[in-house]
Amino acid sequence: MLSSLILIALLIAASAFFAMAELSLAASRRLKLQQLADEGEARAARVLQVQEQPGHYFTVIQIGVNTVAILGGVVGEGALTPYFDALLRPWLGPERAAQAGFGLSFALVTTAFIVLADLLPKRLSMNEPERVAMKLIAPMAALTLALRPLAAGFNAVVDALIRLLGRPERPDNRITxxxxxxxxxxxxxxxxxxxxxxxxxxxxxxLDTRTVESAMTSRERIVYFALDDDEALVRTRIAESPHSTYLVCEDEIDRVVGYVDATDLFQRVLRNEPISFRADPSLIKRVLMVPDRLTLGEVLGQFRQAHEDFAVIVNEYSLVVGVITLNDVMSTVMGSLVNTADEEQQIVRREDGSFLADGITPVPDLQRALGLDEMPHAGQYDTLAGFLMVMLRRIPKRTDAVEWGGWRFEVVDVDSHRVDQVMITRLPA
Known part of the structure; x- marks a missing residue:
């Protein structure tokens, strides 16, 4: 009996070894392994290599697991059943004692394998997959080398079956x-x-999905100068609407000439020099023009290529729809870390759980605030106002309402056909 118990213990240990080797490799995070490999850990690099082509590795594991399982059943039944039979025979009789002895032997061996050869090693492997995988990679590599011909034969059969089913033969390990x-x-x-x-x-x-319209300053909010504006008007406009950059146009906003930097204007004022765009065109800088369908990521590329941080957004009819700066893009990225007071007011949560939102609130910000995974007719609009227009199929008016995703969107203020404020309330369950 002692030798049988020792053999069962060895089989349990072997099964635990294969279980840990299998789960640790599958659960190991590639980013963590790559970090360890970059720090000089050779075993992590070996684990990464096996993850790239795990065919023989897992085949050897399955050979070991199934062999151990079969041997465990044979040894366990033969090792313990006679002792349980002899123990129970005085009380149950020969026939029932043999049946009960077999049942107890089966239950005991099965329980030992489930707990000690499966659950416990797998739990340990899941807790520290990279550490376990690196410890077991060397013995598994030796086993894989020894059983390589047998594993190659099994893999050839499996590859043929996979091709027959029309499924991919290699895993897609690309990180998305x-x-x-x-x-x-x-x-x-x-x-x-x-x-x-x-x-x-x-x-x-x-950045690669948001269009520039979600972060721009819209047309009606642009502060610009005309070429013929006199110095008094320029000073007044700067005092009323301080910005770092101003458009300069030929009479109307759609005839953009360029832009002027507020710093240059301040220097003129400090030096008591006159300000005249028509007489001194050197004040006006060439402006970057971008189409309104660009994403924020593409605009960043345009800024980098042109060495600019300010651009005018035009539509397909060459009409100005807004302006965008590098700071606008960075504010979109940084979110609440750098939001200005105006940005914070785009969507405000009220005490009763409802929201008061500006019509120009970008759709991603709206989804994040309301917990919506998707919006209807995605891609046809970029703002809350655009969402209402698409859903209503007309220009929204006061008291117009749309229901979607468990929320009610009601227009509460319209300013010259522009949706100014929208009340968003949760619908009853």
Whole structure:
């Protein structure tokens, strides 16, 4: 009996070894392994190599697991059943004692394998997958080398079956934006990533999906100068609407000449020099013009290429729809970390749980505030006002309302056909 128990213990240990080797490799995070490999950990590099082509590795594991399982059943039944039979025979009789002995032997061996060869090693592997995988990579590499011919034969059969089913033969290990976001969301749920940091990370990946219209200063809010504006008007406009940059136009906003930097104007004032755009065209700088369908990521590329931080946004009819600065893009990325007072007022949560939102609130900000995963007719609009127009199929008026995703969007203020304020309330369950 002692030798049988020792053999069963060895089989359990072997099964535990294969279980830990399998789960640790599958659960190991590639980013963590790559970081360890970059720090000089050779075992992490070997684990990464196996993850790239795990075919023989997992085949050897399955050979070991199934062999051990079969041997465990044979040895366990033969080792313990006679002793249980002899123990129970005085009370149950020969036939029932044999049946009960077999049942007890089966239950005991099965329980030992489930707990000690499966649950416990897998739990340990899940808790520290990279550490376990690096410890077991060397013995597994030796086993894989020894059983390589047998594993190659099994793999050839499996590859043929996979091709017959029309499925991919190799795993897709490319890291996507969704993978990174899922990782940061897990960190946020664990308290490692702060709320503001999580928002910044999400905003960075939205740069390639948000259009410039979601971050621009809209046409009606642009402060600009005409070429023939006199100095008194320029001074008054700067005092009333201080900005770092102003458009300069030929009479109307759609005839853009360029832009002027407020710093240059202030220097003129300090030196008591006259300000005249028509007489001194050197004040006017060439402005970057970008189409309204560009994403924020593409605008950043345009800024970098042109060495500018200010651009005019025009539509397909060459009409100005807004302006955007590098600071606007960065504010979109940084979110609540750098929001100005005006930006904070775009969507405000009220005490009763409802929201009061500006019509120009970008759709991603609206979704984040309301917890909406998707919006109807996505891609046809960029702001809350655009959403209402698409849903109503007309210019919204006061008291117009739209219901979507468990929320009611009611227009409460319209300023010259522009949706100014929208009340958003949750619908009853």
């Amino acid at each position: 934006a969704g993978d990174i976001l899922a990782l940061t969301e897990a960190g946020h749920a664990a308290g490692v990533v702060a709320d503001a940091e999580q928002q910044v990370i999400e905003n960075v990946f939205e």
